[in-house]
Amino acid sequence: MIFYFTATGNSLYAANRVAEATKDSLVSIGRALRDGLFEYDITGEEYLGFIVPTFAGTLPGAVGLFLERLTLKGYSNQFVYGVFTCGASTGFESAALYTILKAKGISFAGSFDLVMPDNFIVWSDVPSQARLDAILKNADKQLDGIRASIKAKKSGKLDTRTPKDLYMRLAEFSTSKKTSKLHADEKCTSCGSCADICPMRCIKLDNSGRPLWEGTCTMCLACLHRCPAKAIQFESDTQKKGRYVNPRVKL
Numbered sequence: 001m002i003f004y005f006t007a008t009g010n011s012l013y014a015a016n017r018v019a020e021a022t023k024d025s026l027v028s029i030g031r032a033l034r035d036g037l038f039e040y041d042i043t044g045e046e047y048l049g050f051i052v053p054t055f056a057g058t059l060p061g062a063v064g065l066f067l068e069r070l071t072l073k074g075y076s077n078q079f080v081y082g083v084f085t086c087g088a089s090t091g092f093e094s095a096a097l098y099t100i101l102k103a104k105g106i107s108f109a110g111s112f113d114l115v116m117p118d119n120f121i122v123w124s125d126v127p128s129q130a131r132l133d134a135i136l137k138n139a140d141k142q143l144d145g146i147r148a149s150i151k152a153k154k155s156g157k158l159d160t161r162t163p164k165d166l167y168m169r170l171a172e173f174s175t176s177k178k179t180s181k182l183h184a185d186e187k188c189t190s191c192g193s194c195a196d197i198c199p200m201r202c203i204k205l206d207n208s209g210r211p212l213w214e215g216t217c218t219m220c221l222a223c224l225h226r227c228p229a230k231a232i233q234f235e236s237d238t239q240k241k242g243r244y245v246n247p248r249v250k251l
Helices: 010-022 029-035 061-069 093-103 129-151 193-197 222-226
Strands: 002-004 026-028 039-041 047-053 071-073 079-086 111-115 171-174 182-184 203-205 211-217 232-234
Touching: 002 010, 002 029, 010 026, 010 047, 010 079, 010 129, 026 029, 029 061, 047 061, 061 093, 079 093, 079 129, 093 111, 111 129, 182 211, 193 203, 193 222, 222 232
Parallel strands: 002 026, 002 047, 039 071, 047 079, 079 111
Antiparallel strands: 171 211, 182 232, 203 211
């Protein structure tokens, strides 16, 4: 079984590729959070994977919340691994996952880093198309090696340090209190897709169908990147920046 978390498709693409090799089923952490599903039966499973992005050098807040609530039935020394998609490096993410799993009595075989296009455009911008193509091509080569290692149950990077943070701190946003850094500009068509995909259910729609941010946000930026009208902005930092969705998966 593979648990994955994705905002723009990178980790879903990786999960699909690994699942092809291990013949595992996929569980969306975002959907599980939305639906309150935290109990899973892995009896008879050979592998147990966690394929998630890197947020600020550790696990995304949404992933941390899910893992803390996760209950597994039938754990019996499955090969447990992590694959972390990142723009450059993964920091303490492997140590964070090791720490959380150890507290649950689960033996962790280590993790594999997978460099893919960085979608946190608050700090940067979407690379050129040529650069995106090069990153994705190289990611496929990395994935070939990662899949082979997992299939052979070869341990990855095992970091047993005490992590600075188990997961990235969640943000409290409120449009009504004017504390939300995310907002929809005049291009918004009131399609409601942002509310549909938010893993934290922190996006509500007003009477005209425009989004309001009221609640806890994991800063995945799925709403921003996947808005069909490119109407969602992070303060004034993203108005002239591109948007990114992995072109090799359907979200």
